[in-house]
Amino acid sequence: MDSIQIPPVDLRLLTPLLIVVSWASLLLLIDVFVIPEGRKKLTGYLAIAGLAVAGLAGIPLWNVSGSTFAGMLVLDRYSLSLTWIFLIAGALSIAIALDYLPRHAIEQGEYYPLIMVAVAGMILMAQGTDLIVLFLGIEVLSITLYILTGFAYPRLTSEEAAMKYLVLGAFAAGFFVYGIALIFGATGTTSLAGIAAYLGRQPFAPQAETLFLAGASLVLIGFSFKVALVPFHMWTPDVYEGSPTPVAAFMSVGTKGAALAALLRFVAFAIEDARPFWLPVLATLAVATMVIGNLGALGQSNVKRMLAYSSIGHAGYILLAIMVAVEGGAEAFLFYMLAYTLTNLGAFGVLIALEQRGEAAWSIDDFGGLYQRRPLLAVAMALFMFSLAGVPPTAGFMAKFFVFTTAYGGGLGWLALVGVLTSAIAAYYYLRVVVKMFMQEPARELRPELSQGLNLEIVIAGVATLILGLLPAPFVLLVERSLSALGGG
Amino acid sequence: MEWLIWLIPLLPFVGFLLNVFVIRHERPAGLVASGLVAASFVVAVTAIAMLAGLPEEERRIISVGWEWINAGDLRVPFGIMLDPLSAVMVLLVTGVGALIHFYSIGYMHGDARVVRYFAYLNLFVTMMLFLVMGNNMLILFLGWEGVGLCSFLLIGHWFERKSAAAAAVKAFVVNRIGDAAFILAMLAIYANFGTLNFYEVTVAGEVQPGFLERVPEIIGQSFGPSWQPIALATGISFLLLIGATGKSAQFPLFVWLPDAMAGPTPVSALIHAATMVTGGVYMMTRTEALFAASPATQTWVLWVGALTALIAGTAAIAQWDIKRVLAYSTVSQLGFMVAACGMGAYVAAIFHLLTHGIFKALLFLGSGSVIHGTHDTQDMRKMGGLRTAMPTTYWTYLVGAGALAGIVPLAGFWSKDEILAHALSHNHWPQLIILFLTSLLTAFYMGRQVALVFFGTQRDTHYHAHESGRVMTVPLIVLAVGAVIGGAINLPWGHWLTDWLHPVLHEEAGSFNPVLALIATAGAVGMSYLGWWLYTSNAAKVKVGGKDPAYRYTGDIWDGLEEAWYVDRLYERVIVQPFRGLGDFLARVFDPQGIDGLVLGIGRFFGWAGAQVRELQSGYVRTYALVFTAGVVLVLSFMLIFTR
Amino acid sequence: MVPTSYYILLSAALFTIGVLGVLIRRNAIVVFMAVELMLNAANLALVAYARERLSIDGQVLVFFVITVAAAEVAVGLALLVAIFRTKRTTDVDEVSTLRG
Amino acid sequence: MESFPILSLVLWLPTLGALALLAVPRDNAELARRIALMVAVLTLLASLALPLGYAPAAAASDGSLALQFVERVPWLPMLGASYSLGIDGVSLWLVMLTTFLLPIVILSTWDSVHKEVRNFQILMLLLATAMIGVFVAMDLLLFYIFWEFTLIPMTLLIGIWGGSNRVFAARKFFLYTFSGSVLMLLAIIGLYVLNREALAAAQPGYPGTLDISAIAANLRSGVFRLDPAMERLLFGAFFLAFAIKVPLWPFHTWLPDAHVEAPTAGSVILAGVLLKLGSYGMIRFNLTLFPEAARWAAPAIAVLAVIGIIYGAIVAFAQTDMKKLVAYSSVSHMGFIVLGIFALNRAGVSGAILQSINHGLSTGALFLIVGVLYERRHTRELAAYGGIWKVMPVYGGITLLVALSSAGLPGLNGFVGEYTIMQGAFLAPELGWPFLGFAVFGVVLAAVYLLRLYQTVFMGELDNPENQGLQDLNRRELVTLAALCVPIVALGLYPAFALGPMQASVADVVNGLANTVAGRIDLLP
Known part of the structure; x- marks a missing residue:
């Protein structure tokens, strides 16, 4: 029998991914055998080092672009920028977890390698250009997050959140796979380029494509679950509240970003020709997400749930950019992700600083009168809140401005109108936090614990939010160049 | 030579500034204030002498200070002018003003805030001079509202008294209603003529037209809704009439003048007799071209003047307060002047304005001397028999009363007679009868007042009446002389005033009607004797705080007259109460619940919607899965519809 | 040769049974089984199409x-044990303290 | 003309001051006040260079605005947004009003603010930069950023140093204004995208521009044409944001709460300058960019303005709280200003700008006056006062002057502005005498409620024992109030000083309105 030809594999394109995966598994072993019980922080530092090395390894690849594993994985500036964002997100959430875990006595060495594996999953989703690879990326990411959500073991709410996340996650994965199967049935291939070619053959005639459209809609549903678009968002509030706060932070930024990146690739490149079909679907989902996401947060007295609903709302805004990905939406998406990552991690950082030992309460009253006791912390939180609300001169505003401009340019003016109105509603609950901090008296005596890592993280996030808000030009140029190569994907 | 006329208004203004910022003591304040007004009088006389020197048609000195407003096409220079009409007014204002200033030194002696009083008085004279000397409507309006402000300040001089404070605010607000109409008129004038200047003036090299000569241009035009077009000239002049009624206390808006008596008496003399209230008449005379262009408004003016004269005359009869009698009498005499303007007899109106200014100031200062002498009692029922205690005041008061009643040699007779003669010759029969009847009433209430104050015995003995000091009696004597020879200004044969005002008003002198003069004098003498006789013979019936002897015959009508036909109370119930009610409704109900309710309602709606979303989040995994599946079904069904 | 459409109908049926299983049953283990059913329905469809197209890719995908699925169930059961240890129940509805 | 960037200096000086204040220890109030005052005075001196160096140039040929002291630095090239500053006749005096009021406001904090003075000054200085930024920004995005940024310091000022119900008032103020201006953001985006599409045909790859005068030039020269429906929509979005800020009649309910709860200094700045952002915006955007829609909407807006004039006056009359009374009086005065703007002729618009400055001076002084009494008696209820004139004569005199200027007495600044506006509205073809019939009624009502305030507080018996002990103005209060009285009288007698420079720009705006009738191509000189 003829020998098995192994297709040429260019591993150089996957250096960041490989570094992260190998480092994670190595770290797992080191943690078990080498690092003594009390000194688990060392694993954390090693994990951050690993992510940093992966990031540095990515720099020379800036001008390199190409695909490997027979077109199933690709490296271009788009995926590289996303990789960097995910690495930053992973590093920051490890930093804030360093002192959070011992404080709540859930210090397990495995936390840090799990985060690294999750980051690997995200990079996989960013680089994947084949439905199965995307499926694999999603599942690697989801399974590690099921474990991470349930990490605060003795606390029942953490277990409950993990259970809910797992059941619904698996449920959605079922739809996703079935969708892939149907698409495979219709087009004979699962690679995004193949699907695009299939659609390109003859002008898109909806009647002939029922099988393909069924598959595509199921795949879209799978993605919408991961991105938490309404009505597939029900898991988000409970999971965010139940899971340990660093994990919630990591999820709100990382998972959402990765899923949206994959959705963008799928929508913008695989089924671009079927636009008349998926545009109304995504438009309705976007409107529902923006409205219900922001409405849900209005009456929240629990800050973590509020931030969960707010992340749903933000997913709606990013969806606008994705729908006009080809006409500049991708740059707006990348800038939005960068701004949202920094602001959200900053907000969660402040939340962690206020979380008392052994308690799982995040009521808004804990923010009462923070301005009197820790003015700098209060100012930082106010900055993050105004950024999430989209009030200038913050990064959030600039990101929203880009998204709305590209959406309006791409003919989605009325969607931008909905976005603008819902961000007016959103201002209410963001302002509630600011009002609580600056204008009201503290409910109970509370000592915020600012470890040196957390402090650094909040400062970085704050300064970055301001700089991105005032002088976004350099970042936008960086992001813009990263898009030029995307066309080839 | 033009800068000279600036001195006239600026001298009192310097007095105002000195009194506000520099002077702290009573002595210098009085002297500086009076001195400066007197100086202004002297400058006025010299300026008028120069004016008289000019040939008749060039008798107009216009001097522009600077470009006041230049907003796009709205250009208004800040300039003043001196022409025969304003010259006469300036003489009255500064002359009578100076006398009243000297009188005030005596009257206001020992008052807590006398320096501030003199400051306001000087500011008033400045503003009045701007009113009469303004060369465009806006400067006239500057003076117009300025005197309104000073009357507010001076009426409210003793602001501790609630009545004085309320009267001051009432005066300013009622004036403001008139001013609102005045502003509308100015807007219309500018819109149609492109300028507010009375006569052509060169400002910074650029010639700006005047509108008085170009009034015939707008005769034909009309405005307003198509089904009821109103002639433009009528509209503008009617608005000016409303403005004048506000300022000169004519029928609809005269309620503030009687209450204004709460201020010090020299203030009443200067502002509410001689100068401010005549502002309206001066304005109508100045813009007589507009009124001449619309006969409709002329008849309105005529009727307003006549009716005001009658109402005020009847009200004056029933007053007990010595000053309120004179206040209503002023309103009545102003009615005469406005009626004269209505008839087109502007010279007669100005003539009566001048003579009235003199003898009414005399009467007010006389009553001031009486009040001063009787330790601030103003109720005539507490007076009586003062002719022996205050001889000078008595004789000067008698002269003034005679002039007002229109007894033959005195000033009042000549000016009133000219108005009646003009009415007769232009056969305005109804107005003639009303005005004649009012002149009879005037004679009656003056007789009544002289009798109550100076004859009989002193009813209230708590005070010891004494004559006022020389600083008060000298002005009285000067004014009494003026009241006697005042008629000479425009004797029917010499009619010096008509010739003097000819370049401005272009009127021919009316002929003297001996029969009318005889009847008028007989009526005046008869009625004043009747008034005097009634209240000296029934002197015993007049009790302190009791009813008027005439009450027995007339009953409640007498109270109606005292309240000036309840016009004031009508306004209180018809306008002021509903306005307060509307204000409270808007402020308490409509604004907080209505508009604000709507705004907060939107907020609450979103709060409720948020609650519904949180309700959906039940916590059961299977409900989440159910919602998930519902989403799937929706998407797939859309897909099926899409692919059919 | 059995036409592919029969296989697809079967896999659709299996898939709907799996979905209903997740919605109706309260016991966590049965829910896991239902999810497995859904995934296997997808596998069936994949294999059917691969056979129809005679391309090996479909079958390879089944392995993925x-x-x-195996990884998911492993983690799921581990979690179930953890919850059982604290709350002594495997009922999915019992576990609903997080709400609002 | 790349001369010395005076505008950037005036704009960022307060912020530098705020940063310097950060170094001051938190509890050292006196030092913080002094530094803040010094910075404010420096800003004022620097801004004096503007009117002195201002040469009222003729309108530029290509229809763009004739700007002075122009500075342009590329900021977001891919969106065509640039950090571009410039002032013309319209914004010159509003900038001067801001820099003039700033030292006065900071001087007034010596008595009124005692808790956390340093942070108060920092917020005030930041607010100053934001306000000046709004007036000088010539780039839509930059304008919007400054416009929104004014909300944060003002909300904190009301919320932290305010009265008893401050939290509700601060939150309402922020949300009401924010939701209004959010629509404006969409309108800015719409304008940018439509402009880019219109010009992309001619120059492919054209990144579009957010520069106001460039867009205005395109609009006027007909290169970029808006169809009437879209123009009205954009006009409506801009107008809503400005109407809420002005506040125009139905959108005014946030003003009384914000004023009553704000500290004295906050109220002065809120009434003095923040309300003018709305009127400035209307002239700069609604009239310049959307002339057709402005002409279409003018009568309707004038009706709202006249309702505002009368409604504000009546409700002010019925108030028992002094600050609420002055707040509603602002609603009435701003109604006049909007009436002037939508008279759409040179008299009306220049009258509106002048009246914006007058209102800033007189209402700012009124709030300081209420603050003086509040510092002494800690109550704003009218019933608690009576006969104060006897005990505080100087204070009574100054209040009378300011009240009369606010009531529009000729000889003081209020009248000149009001009369020019009324004359403009009378000459406007769409408006005319029916509007003026009611608007002039507002002049009467102004006298009614202001004199009622004066009568209840200053006249009448001095019956309340607590009032007997009040001492008159101290030296600092006297300086602040006197500093405001000088321009009040000066502008009253010689308004040409302010009206002169603005004529060129106002003519430019009004010509823009006029020539839309004659088609877009030929441009009136």
Whole structure:
């Protein structure tokens, strides 16, 4: 029998991914055998080092672009920028977890390698250009997050959140796979380029494509679950509240970003020709997400749930950019992700600083009168809140401005109108936090614990939010160049 | 030579500034204030002498200070002018003003805030001079509202008294209603003529037209809704009439003048007799071209003047307060002047304005001397028999009363007679009868007042009446002389005033009607004797705080007259109460619940919607899965519809 | 040769049974089984199409799906044990303290 | 003309001051006040260079605005947004009003603010930069950023140093204004995208521009044409944001709460300058960019303005709280200003700008006056006062002057502005005498409620024992109030000083309105 030809594999394109995966598994072993019980922080530092090395390894690849594993994985500036964002997100959430875990006595060495594996999953989703690879990326990411959500073991709410996340996650994965199967049935291939070619053959005639459209809609549903678009968002509030706060932070930024990146690739490149079909679907989902996401947060007295609903709302805004990905939406998406990552991690950082030992309460009253006791912390939180609300001169505003401009340019003016109105509603609950901090008296005596890592993280996030808000030009140029190569994907 | 006329208004203004910022003591304040007004009088006389020197048609000195407003096409220079009409007014204002200033030194002696009083008085004279000397409507309006402000300040001089404070605010607000109409008129004038200047003036090299000569241009035009077009000239002049009624206390808006008596008496003399209230008449005379262009408004003016004269005359009869009698009498005499303007007899109106200014100031200062002498009692029922205690005041008061009643040699007779003669010759029969009847009433209430104050015995003995000091009696004597020879200004044969005002008003002198003069004098003498006789013979019936002897015959009508036909109370119930009610409704109900309710309602709606979303989040995994599946079904069904 | 459409109908039926299983049953283990059913329905469809197209790719994909399903169930059961240890129940509805 | 960037200096000086204040220890109030005052005075001196160096140039040929002291630095090239500053006749005096009021406001904090003075000054200085930024920004995005940024310091000022119900008032103020201006953001985006599409045909790859005068030039020269429906929509979005800020009649309910709860200094700045952002915006955007829609909407807006004039006056009359009374009086005065703007002729618009400055001076002084009494008696209820004139004569005199200027007495600044506006509205073809019939009624009502305030507080018996002990103005209060009285009288007698420079720009705006009738191509000189 003829020998098995192994297709040429260019591993150089996957250096960041490989570094992260190998480092994670190595770290797992080191943690078990080498690092003594009390000194688990060392694993954390090693994990951050690993992510940093992966990031540095990515720099020379800036001008390199190409695909490997027979077109199933690709490296271009788009995926590289996303990789960097995910690495930053992973590093920051490890930093804030360093002192959070011992404080709540859930210090397990495995936390840090799990985060690294999750980051690997995200990079996989960013680089994947084949439905199965995307499926694999999603599942690697989801399974590690099921474990991470349930990490605060003795606390029942953490277990409950993990259970809910797992059941619904698996449920959605079922739809996703079935969708892939149907698409495979219709087009004979699962690679995004193949699907695009299939659609390109003859002008898109909806009647002939029922099988393909069924598959595509199921795949879209799978993605919408991961991105938490309404009505597939029900898991988000409970999971965010139940899971340990660093994990919630990591999820709100990382998972959402990765899923949206994959959705963008799928929508913008695989089924671009079927636009008349998926545009109304995504438009309705976007409107529902923006409205219900922001409405849900209005009456929240629990800050973590509020931030969960707010992340749903933000997913709606990013969806606008994705729908006009080809006409500049991708740059707006990348800038939005960068701004949202920094602001959200900053907000969660402040939340962690206020979380008392052994308690799982995040009521808004804990923010009462923070301005009197820790003015700098209060100012930082106010900055993050105004950024999430989209009030200038913050990064959030600039990101929203880009998204709305590209959406309006791409003919989605009325969607931008909905976005603008819902961000007016959103201002209410963001302002509630600011009002609580600056204008009201503290409910109970509370000592915020600012470890040196957390402090650094909040400062970085704050300064970055301001700089991105005032002088976004350099970042936008960086992001813009990263898009030029995307066309080839 | 033009800068000279600036001195006239600026001298009192310097007095105002000195009194506000520099002077702290009573002595210098009085002297500086009076001195400066007197100086202004002297400058006025010299300026008028120069004016008289000019040939008749060039008798107009216009001097522009600077470009006041230049907003796009709205250009208004800040300039003043001196022409025969304003010259006469300036003489009255500064002359009578100076006398009243000297009188005030005596009257206001020992008052807590006398320096501030003199400051306001000087500011008033400045503003009045701007009113009469303004060369465009806006400067006239500057003076117009300025005197309104000073009357507010001076009426409210003793602001501790609630009545004085309320009267001051009432005066300013009622004036403001008139001013609102005045502003509308100015807007219309500018819109149609492109300028507010009375006569052509060169400002910074650029010639700006005047509108008085170009009034015939707008005769034909009309405005307003198509089904009821109103002639433009009528509209503008009617608005000016409303403005004048506000300022000169004519029928609809005269309620503030009687209450204004709460201020010090020299203030009443200067502002509410001689100068401010005549502002309206001066304005109508100045813009007589507009009124001449619309006969409709002329008849309105005529009727307003006549009716005001009658109402005020009847009200004056029933007053007990010595000053309120004179206040209503002023309103009545102003009615005469406005009626004269209505008839087109502007010279007669100005003539009566001048003579009235003199003898009414005399009467007010006389009553001031009486009040001063009787330790601030103003109720005539507490007076009586003062002719022996205050001889000078008595004789000067008698002269003034005679002039007002229109007894033959005195000033009042000549000016009133000219108005009646003009009415007769232009056969305005109804107005003639009303005005004649009012002149009879005037004679009656003056007789009544002289009798109550100076004859009989002193009813209230708590005070010891004494004559006022020389600083008060000298002005009285000067004014009494003026009241006697005042008629000479425009004797029917010499009619010096008509010739003097000819370049401005272009009127021919009316002929003297001996029969009318005889009847008028007989009526005046008869009625004043009747008034005097009634209240000296029934002197015993007049009790302190009791009813008027005439009450027995007339009953409640007498109270109606005292309240000036309840016009004031009508306004209180018809306008002021509903306005307060509307204000409270808007402020308490409509604004907080209505508009604000709507705004907060939107907020609450979103709060409720948020609650519904949180309700959906039940916590059961299977409900989440159910919602998930519902989403799937929706998407797939859309897909099926899409692919059919 | 059995036409592919029969296989697809079967896999659709299996898939709907799996979905209903997740919605109706309260016991966590049965829910896991239902999810497995859904995934295997997808595998069936994949294999059917692969046979129809005579392309090996479809069948290869099945392996990926199977491995992922295995990983999921492993983690799921571990979690179930953890919850059982604290709350002594496997009922999915019992576990609903997080709400609002 | 790349001369010395005076505008950037005036704009960022307060912020530098705020940063310097950060170094001051938190509890050292006196030092913080002094530094803040010094910075404010420096800003004022620097801004004096503007009117002195201002040469009222003729309108530029290509229809763009004739700007002075122009500075342009590329900021977001891919969106065509640039950090571009410039002032013309319209914004010159509003900038001067801001820099003039700033030292006065900071001087007034010596008595009124005692808790956390340093942070108060920092917020005030930041607010100053934001306000000046709004007036000088010539780039839509930059304008919007400054416009929104004014909300944060003002909300904190009301919320932290305010009265008893401050939290509700601060939150309402922020949300009401924010939701209004959010629509404006969409309108800015719409304008940018439509402009880019219109010009992309001619120059492919054209990144579009957010520069106001460039867009205005395109609009006027007909290169970029808006169809009437879209123009009205954009006009409506801009107008809503400005109407809420002005506040125009139905959108005014946030003003009384914000004023009553704000500290004295906050109220002065809120009434003095923040309300003018709305009127400035209307002239700069609604009239310049959307002339057709402005002409279409003018009568309707004038009706709202006249309702505002009368409604504000009546409700002010019925108030028992002094600050609420002055707040509603602002609603009435701003109604006049909007009436002037939508008279759409040179008299009306220049009258509106002048009246914006007058209102800033007189209402700012009124709030300081209420603050003086509040510092002494800690109550704003009218019933608690009576006969104060006897005990505080100087204070009574100054209040009378300011009240009369606010009531529009000729000889003081209020009248000149009001009369020019009324004359403009009378000459406007769409408006005319029916509007003026009611608007002039507002002049009467102004006298009614202001004199009622004066009568209840200053006249009448001094019956309340607590009032007997009040001492008159101290030296600092006297300086602040006197500093405001000088321009009040000066502008009253010689308004040409302010009206002169603005004529060129106002003519430019009004010509823009006029020539839309004659088609877009030929441009009136």
